[in-house]
Amino acid sequence: MTTVDEKSQEAASANDPGVSGTGRRRQTLQDVLAHGEEPTEEFLEEFVALREAPPVSDEDLAEQALNHPGADGDARTPE
Numbered sequence: 001m002t003t004v005d006e007k008s009q010e011a012a013s014a015n016d017p018g019v020s021g022t023g024r025r026r027q028t029l030q031d032v033l034a035h036g037e038e039p040t041e042e043f044l045e046e047f048v049a050l051r052e053a054p055p056v057s058d059e060d061l062a063e064q065a066l067n068h069p070g071a072d073g074d075a076r077t078p079e
Contacts, residue, residue: 026042026043027039027040
């Protein structure tokens with residue numbers, strides 16, 4: 001049986017980019033390079049996916065910024 005605390009932790013983990021799907025903190029490049037941690041399988045898969053992703057053009061970045069209303073929700077002041 002899942003407790004309320006476990007459910008709230010799962011929900012928080014799902015919304016936190018620093019937490020992996022397993023509920024553990026995601027390993028960073030700094031963890032591997034500066035702290036000498038052995039890279040996890042999850043880290044390596046994400047690293048390869050990012051390296052193989054197509055570049056994003058300046059026009060795409062500008063369009064994304066203009067289409068995002070930002071933290072205040074006001075589309076007239078894009079982030």
